[in-house]
Amino acid sequence: MAKLMNTTNNKTLIADLEVASTFLSRGKGLLGRESLPAEKALWIHHCNSIHTFFMKFSIDCVFVDKNLKVRAIRRDVRPWRLVLPVWGAASVIEMASGTVSNGNVSVGDQLYVGA
Incomplete structure (x- = not known):
């Protein structure tokens, strides 16, 4: 189990x-x-855009570059939506809707994945 x-x-x-x-x-x-x-949360490698077709719930998306620096945040992406590619993003972390609203992550922040 990894931590973000x-x-x-x-x-x-x-x-x-x-x-x-x-x-x-x-x-x-x-x-x-x-x-x-x-x-x-789910970290999807090699991904700079997502869709929520056929999903049953909304999510927050944090797009990061190859060094895990936050490039963009999309809040409350509802089912049946498409998020267009984020320039410079190498992967996306999908979280429960409302997770990023607590102010614990902003564009430009440096993230780290560890045990």
């Missing part, structure tokens, strides 16, 4: 970070799930 931390403000964002790095896991993403608990 914000080294800019020294806060833990996500206690249980799941990683989608294979073609199949990236393609499936959060599809088929009923919800996403607040303490969990």
